[in-house]
Amino acid sequence: MKKIMTGNEAIARGAYEYGVKVATGYPGTPSSEILENITQYKEIYSEWSTNEKVATEAAIGAAYAGRRAITTMKQVGMNVASDAFFFAVYTGMRAGLLIVAADDPGMFSSQNEQDNRHYARFAKMPMLEPGDSQEAKDFVGLGLELSEKWDVPVLLRTCMRVSHSASPVELGERNWDDEALPPKWVRNQEKYVCTAMWAKKKRPMIEERLVKLSELADTMPINRLEWGDRKLGIIASGPAYYYAREVFPNASFLKLGMTFPLAKGLVRELAAGVETLLVIEELDPFIEDQVKAMGIPCRGKDIFPAYGELLPADIEHYCAEAGLLPKEKVTVKREIAPKDLPGRSPVLCPGCPHRSTFYNLAKMKDLIIVSDIGCYNLGALAPFFATDFMGSMGAGFGVAHGFEIGDIKKTGQKVLGIVGDSTFFHNGVTPLLNVVHNGGNSTLMVLDNGTTAMTGHQDHPGLDKTLHGPGKRVDIANLARACGVEHVIKVNAFDVKGVEKAIKEGLAYEGPSFIVVEGPCFFVGQGSGPVYEVDTATCNGCTLCFRLGCPAIVQSDELDEKTGRPKAWIDPVLCVGCDMCAQICPRHAIGPVVTEAKPASGNGSKPCAGCGTAG
């Protein structure tokens, strides 16, 4: 039976069909839906782990125990996980282990662009690159087989256009004895204790394995030569193969499913059979460099940029410029839409608890706001513009401490570090310990909205639920106290003045201070309160409420007679009654609607949380 599936659904399906028993991961776009889809298969244990390194270690341990395991993460997650999978290449496992990492060419929802294929070469593990959903599913099985046969973790490298695109997939069954216990563990120190004297012995084997895998690559059906016109031979993998096929339907191709180690024999064969050899790959010249190192001339990044996506239109454009495609073959896009159309960038949702923090911070002068990744990064945008930095998860605390020891306070400026709750558990606890232990003086703030909101509302250790059911909740404030912070303040996110007071107190305190701003994300909270409205007789168009950046508060057509400025209007379809605007209105012109029932809306009593996630 064929079913249309996204790449992420197909990977989850592959995990099911190919006997995976343990799946771990940390959320991150575009990878998050893999684990979410795996939860439908009751045969598989799955968990959101605290971060990618923890997730990878858990999957490695499960594979040691003898269970087929996979771990999932977004592209930068691999940076966090890397310390774990390098050693697993040395130890091998007792069952297959697949590391699934989703790249983001074009940076749709990532802080940097990186080509994770380098990790395969760096850590010396084989890598598969699916290009559509069928391949995504099939490569899970193939990867686990390779992993077991060669006693090495395998990297399944997907990317946004594979993970979030959909195509038909042939479904299979799970032929697996789910009742069987794992084989008993037998101590084998030379294999599993990575002390130098034992690890060193494995080095030659690791190199030899790559050589053998490279030979195997020439015979693997997922690496195939497709002969066509001999003028142009194209090497491509992943979605780039499909894009290239669209542009060059008649060229000769080497389609690579395994891109490391490289199928060198097939590369030589294609090179010998065509006039011009071209490598079409997104991001770095990963294949191209290997081809060139073989002494084979080819074209690639001399034509294409090493950043962004290479969609069919891009391939057409660059190939026409390079003389590889007749210019008249390039589709000319018409220019119809005016260039000055208003943009539609994302904003904090109505009812978002982060709003009070950034409303207050926007007013504070001489404050360096060292923020982090999550929905709260929207505090960087209009109308707040209230952050100075955002880099990698946990850096909100780590870099804040760096500003302090870099003497920035001597300039008269203060420093505030901000992380979200999921980010705090992910990589914020160690920098907090660092501040405390080294006698730092930072003011650190956790915006605790009770979920990992940005990536689609996953659980984390601060919640009493897991991917499967009830879980043990770790209290953030208590954890900070246990880390040695003496000044710990909790404040209600929906108390705008209270948040301001907590921040000011924290900044004034000598020694490390820690503020937990508590208030649930609208999507996991209690639902809507009463809708609010503006009393137009009292509103004088002061525009203060617009500074909350709430999508529900808009300019009405009515101008105030004295000021000439538009009065505010609250869209009853969008308002969820968080009360923040009422608290800040100097004329008390805003309050709950008493009589009218809330109209049915596109968002209903709870907005649809089904689709849009990122980060």
Next chain:
Amino acid sequence: METMNFLITGVGGQGTVLASDIMAAVGVAAGYDVKKSDILGLSVRGGGVIGHVRWGEKVYSPIVPEGKADFLLAFELLEGMRWLDQLRPTGKVLINQQRILPVVVSSGLAEYPSDERIDAAVAVATPAYYKVPAIDLALELGTSKVLNVVLLGALSGLLDVAPEIWEQVLTERVPKKHTQTNLKAFHAGRDWMKGQL
């Protein structure tokens, strides 16, 4: 046959992703090879969204080639206008007649394009412009949540796929207790379109 290319655009939260899911499933049920791609981005936070769906004998890339959309299905006026460049001169545009103000507009930093500007731009792109009153039709059924299905119904009126196939896919894809409302929504959109032809 030549591959048929659909672009689906709107604002995060309007249900465009379910619409592209249904479009893909209908394509499969109608016997086509199908690929689709959604950019999910930060869409739930009120950003613009775009989805690509392609039906054909053999579809390689999930991306609608530049300037080759046969249908532009827009859930919102501004977003519809934004993607006009991608339409073939023979392409068709269906736009839900609804404005959702981006924050730059609601806070007074930018202006929403006027009806005249929108009409003029569409007229340059194609003579085939269908102003679907989808939001009104959905609200008549009691909920704007079925806006996406009304629009699909309207689109179905321009395609050569039996309504039974659409109905079957819808029944499979929407929650059981909402099946009837969604089927009604589908036919409301489809009937509206039939009335235009």
